[in-house]
Amino acid sequence: MPxxxxxxxxxxxxxxxxxxxxxxxxxxxxxxxxxPADIAxxxxxxxxxxxxxxxxxxxxxxxxxxxxxxxxxLQADFLSRMDAAEVATITESLEDDDIADILQQLPDxxxxxxxxxxxxxxxxxxxxxxxxPDDVAGGLMNTDAITIRAxxxxxxxxxxxxxxxxxxxxxxxxxxVNRSDQFxxxxxxxxxxxxxxxATVREMMATDVDPIPVNTPDDEVxxxxxxxxxxxxxxxxxxxxxxxxxxxxxxxxxxxxxxxHSFMSMxxxxxxxxxxxxxxxxxxxxxxWLGINLATAFIAAAAINMFHDTxxxxxxxxxxxxxxxxxxxxxxxxxxxxxxxGIAMGQVxxxxxxxxLTREVTIGFLNGILxxxxxxVAASLWFDDWHIGLIIAAAMMINLVTAAFTGAALPLxxxxxxxxxxxxxxxxxxxxxxxxxFVAFLGLATLFYA
Amino acid sequence: MPxxxxxxxxxxxxxxxxxxxxxxxxxxxxxxxxxPADIAxxxxxxxxxxxxxxxxxxxxxxxxxxxxxxxxxLQADFLSRMDAAEVATITESLEDDDIADILQQLPDxxxxxxxxxxxxxxxxxxxxxxxxPDDVAGGLMNTDAITIRAxxxxxxxxxxxxxxxxxxxxxxxxxxVNRSDQFxxxxxxxxxxxxxxxATVREMMATDVDPIPVNTPDDEVxxxxxxxxxxxxxxxxxxxxxxxxxxxxxxxxxxxxxxxHSFMSMxxxxxxxxxxxxxxxxxxxxxxWLGINLATAFIAAAAINMFHDTxxxxxxxxxxxxxxxxxxxxxxxxxxxxxxxGIAMGQVxxxxxxxxLTREVTIGFLNGILxxxxxxVAASLWFDDWHIGLIIAAAMMINLVTAAFTGAALPLxxxxxxxxxxxxxxxxxxxxxxxxxFVAFLGLATLFYA
Numbered sequence: 001m002p003x004x005x006x007x008x009x010x011x012x013x014x015x016x017x018x019x020x021x022x023x024x025x026x027x028x029x030x031x032x033x034x035x036p037a038d039i040a041x042x043x044x045x046x047x048x049x050x051x052x053x054x055x056x057x058x059x060x061x062x063x064x065x066x067x068x069x070x071x072x073x074l075q076a077d078f079l080s081r082m083d084a085a086e087v088a089t090i091t092e093s094l095e096d097d098d099i100a101d102i103l104q105q106l107p108d109x110x111x112x113x114x115x116x117x118x119x120x121x122x123x124x125x126x127x128x129x130x131x132x133p134d135d136v137a138g139g140l141m142n143t144d145a146i147t148i149r150a151x152x153x154x155x156x157x158x159x160x161x162x163x164x165x166x167x168x169x170x171x172x173x174x175x176x177v178n179r180s181d182q183f184x185x186x187x188x189x190x191x192x193x194x195x196x197x198x199a200t201v202r203e204m205m206a207t208d209v210d211p212i213p214v215n216t217p218d219d220e221v222x223x224x225x226x227x228x229x230x231x232x233x234x235x236x237x238x239x240x241x242x243x244x245x246x247x248x249x250x251x252x253x254x255x256x257x258x259x260x261h262s263f264m265s266m267x268x269x270x271x272x273x274x275x276x277x278x279x280x281x282x283x284x285x286x287x288x289w290l291g292i293n294l295a296t297a298f299i300a301a302a303a304i305n306m307f308h309d310t311x312x313x314x315x316x317x318x319x320x321x322x323x324x325x326x327x328x329x330x331x332x333x334x335x336x337x338x339x340x341x342g343i344a345m346g347q348v349x350x351x352x353x354x355x356x357l358t359r360e361v362t363i364g365f366l367n368g369i370l371x372x373x374x375x376x377v378a379a380s381l382w383f384d385d386w387h388i389g390l391i392i393a394a395a396m397m398i399n400l401v402t403a404a405f406t407g408a409a410l411p412l413x414x415x416x417x418x419x420x421x422x423x424x425x426x427x428x429x430x431x432x433x434x435x436x437x438f439v440a441f442l443g444l445a446t447l448f449y450a
Numbered sequence: 451m452p453x454x455x456x457x458x459x460x461x462x463x464x465x466x467x468x469x470x471x472x473x474x475x476x477x478x479x480x481x482x483x484x485x486p487a488d489i490a491x492x493x494x495x496x497x498x499x500x501x502x503x504x505x506x507x508x509x510x511x512x513x514x515x516x517x518x519x520x521x522x523x524l525q526a527d528f529l530s531r532m533d534a535a536e537v538a539t540i541t542e543s544l545e546d547d548d549i550a551d552i553l554q555q556l557p558d559x560x561x562x563x564x565x566x567x568x569x570x571x572x573x574x575x576x577x578x579x580x581x582x583p584d585d586v587a588g589g590l591m592n593t594d595a596i597t598i599r600a601x602x603x604x605x606x607x608x609x610x611x612x613x614x615x616x617x618x619x620x621x622x623x624x625x626x627v628n629r630s631d632q633f634x635x636x637x638x639x640x641x642x643x644x645x646x647x648x649a650t651v652r653e654m655m656a657t658d659v660d661p662i663p664v665n666t667p668d669d670e671v672x673x674x675x676x677x678x679x680x681x682x683x684x685x686x687x688x689x690x691x692x693x694x695x696x697x698x699x700x701x702x703x704x705x706x707x708x709x710x711h712s713f714m715s716m717x718x719x720x721x722x723x724x725x726x727x728x729x730x731x732x733x734x735x736x737x738x739w740l741g742i743n744l745a746t747a748f749i750a751a752a753a754i755n756m757f758h759d760t761x762x763x764x765x766x767x768x769x770x771x772x773x774x775x776x777x778x779x780x781x782x783x784x785x786x787x788x789x790x791x792g793i794a795m796g797q798v799x800x801x802x803x804x805x806x807l808t809r810e811v812t813i814g815f816l817n818g819i820l821x822x823x824x825x826x827v828a829a830s831l832w833f834d835d836w837h838i839g840l841i842i843a844a845a846m847m848i849n850l851v852t853a854a855f856t857g858a859a860l861p862l863x864x865x866x867x868x869x870x871x872x873x874x875x876x877x878x879x880x881x882x883x884x885x886x887x888f889v890a891f892l893g894l895a896t897l898f899y900a
Contacts (some may be wrong), residue, residue, distance in 0.1 A: 154451065167640040194614050226699075245688075262713050267784045286813060321556065334736050338719065363729055
């Protein structure tokens with residue numbers, strides 16, 4: 001029956017209370033009654049101190065699954081305190097791609113020990129997955145696909161399935177292979193259940209689905225799943241041999257991570273950044289980003305300094321100059337954001353770059369006219385000097401058009417050099433808009449007031 | 451066989467060439483050979499002019515599915531040019547939730563006409579879905595679930611399924627209901643295919659899955675799917691009556707939109723923003739955001755103006771002041787970004803808010819010390835005046851701590867008042883860091899140099 005399910009946040013609040021009062025028995029019972037993903041969420045939502053207590057209270061046979069659901073940062077943290085035997089026990093129940101992810105976080109020595117502690121079959125299967133980096137199809141796949149041959153009748157397939165203890169989760173298709181294990185088609189369970197049992201697999205299988213080449217980048221895998229509404233898809237090597245299958249749950253992780261990446265990068269942060277990282281971890285990471293921005297701030301300051309004498313004569317310039325720079329930053333960031341998203345979604349290519357660039361510059365120009373007029377009036381009234389109004393209006397126009405052009409051209413250029421535009425774009429952009437803003441405004445003022 | 455599949459971008463480039471050379475017949479053939487989601491992607495990746503030509507070349511019986519895959523903005527655009535009869539024809543082949551989304555975009559008059567053009571059953575089913583806003587479980591559901599009764603044997607269920615022409619896509623479970631249509635459990639196809647055919651549904655069904663209440667917010671639905679690795683899930687009303695089911699493809703759209711929302715909001719943009727919106731649409735939307743930021747820039751300017759006389763005396767202050775403000779903005783944005791993501795992921799609650807706030811202020815303080823020291827040395831050397839070094843160091847400390855506190859407290863506060871922290875947070879934050887940065891630096895300087 002539907003009931004008002006407690007949200008994880010409620011559970012966490014309750015657990016915190018119980019922990020605070022030292023009622024560990026209650027905490028242990030509550031905790032181990034939750035699905036592994038919820039336990040992982042609780043760990044990720046807890047400050048470090050609670051996190052360690054909670055981890056110790058989790059039952060050993062749940063630890064593997066919980067670990068598989070954690071972010072890389074946290075996985076590494078917990079793993080670093082285990083020895084090879086513990087890791088081997090804990091990961092036993094996991095899917096190949098999850099074990100591979102975990103093993104790849106460990107020092108090579110430990111990984112080898114863990115692999116040695118496994119039986120031959122498990123090891124061979126795992127090594128197949130670990131062979132691939134985790135950002136291509138090969139690193140996302142499992143080897144649990146059920147394969148069948150095309151000459152069988154559906155009736156035989158049904159009887160074959162009945163001999164299984166269990167069909168793997170997220171199995172929507174059986175994979176049809178030839179005698180060299182090459183992919184030739186898919187037999188959806190949906191078809192198997194309604195089609196005539198005397199028909200053969202060959203007659204009923206779907207052959208219009210292209211399998212995923214093992215080296216396909218993970219974001220391309222995600223796009224394929226999204227466009228085709230797949231639940232699972234076969235992965236093949238260059239010769240068409242079936243290597244495994246990818247399931248939608250792993251694809252969702254890719255989608256989340258990619259989206260997180262764009263969002264966090266704009267602030268110089270890593271998508272794996274742990275929300276509750278201790279100060280000792282978070283502070284140094286952020287410090288680097290602040291340092292880079294400090295260097296660019298000094299560049300902007302140097303630009304201002306060129307007009308030292310003019311500012312001395314007309315202090316109003318110092319009052320107004322941040323307006324020009326900041327408006328450029330905002331306009332440029334808007335353009336940059338639209339382009340970064342468009343590139344991430346695979347919408348931007350050779351054929352539409354010029355159109356986009358032209359549109360952005362046009363928008364910059366039109367909004368430049370609008371807000372330059374407003375600023376001109378406001379500044380003229382404020383300082384009772386219509387010259388300064390004209391000067392700031394002209395500088396604003398120059399900076400908004402520059403901002404639009406830079407915001408659009410920069411991500412296109414950075415992408416071409418394989419530099420992440422979400423990470424590097426913002427810093428370069430604001431440096432440009434600051435410098436151009438200050439130089440345009442103070443430069444024009446110098447021409448006039450000198 | 452695997453082959454190097456042309457990427458959509460390649461296809462688009464080829465289409466553009468063909469369009470440019472007026473080879474419409476080729477374009478029509480290429481276009482209509484693509485899956486609907488790819489056609490939708492092409493439309494979304496095209497400037498308006500091409501878009502309209504492409505749309506006209508799509509075969510009528512594909513139009514509905516293509517429309518269902520488009521973003522709201524583009525849907526509305528194409529729909530506005532159709533009459534009710536066209537809309538009714540086009541949407542016939544779609545799933546309920548997609549039709550409901552489309553109809554909700556139309557003027558009420560047209561929606562009524564479209565509904566009237568449908569047969570009674572379709573209309574009744576649709577009205578059930580349209581009854582709910584599209585950001586809760588009810589708005590995401592379809593009514594195509596296959597339901598069975600608990601007393602049947604699996605053998606009977608198998609024969610019952612065989613009477614279906616087709617089992618709906620993404621069917622991983624049959625839904626078990628009682629005679630009042632209330633949800634009582636799920637029978638996975640995986641179980642049906644391996645379990646003893648003489649067993650009853652009641653014996654084999656899973657009863658540990660909670661159905662989704664119809665008014666559950668869509669982001670909560672997404673979290674449930676992610677945590678439980680669901681492919682589909684039943685939706686029920688308050689009395690436990692089954693209303694429909696949600697499938698993972700619609701959940702992925704929710705995940706994408708939520709992530710997009712956070713990313714775009716930070717630049718004052720809407721997640722539905724069309725990458726290729728014409729200037730006439732994009733410029734006014736952006737202008738509003740620029741206007742809001744202009745107002746805050748004037749507030750910062752007014753803060754500077756209070757120290758007019760001090761700047762006149764020491765122009766170096768005007769040169770250095772943007773450094774203090776900009777470092778505050780960067781540090782605050784980092785904190786804001788971490789908090790906004792944490793809130794979006796449901797990680798932040800009463801029990802850890804204080805911990806987070808304390809950690810952020812501590813980080814602000816530590817990085818404040820670090821970079822204040824660097825700035826102090828740099829400024830002292832530059833202007834050959836160690837007083838100015840000390841003043842800027844103190845101002846930097848004050849601003850970085852303020853930035854950390856504001857960046858953390860602001861999203862918590864805004865969320866409590868149901869204001870979107872990703873949208874409003876950035877503007878308020880940079881206003882605070884600008885004003886505090888300028889006032890701290892120029893104020894301290896005034897105390898010293900006056």
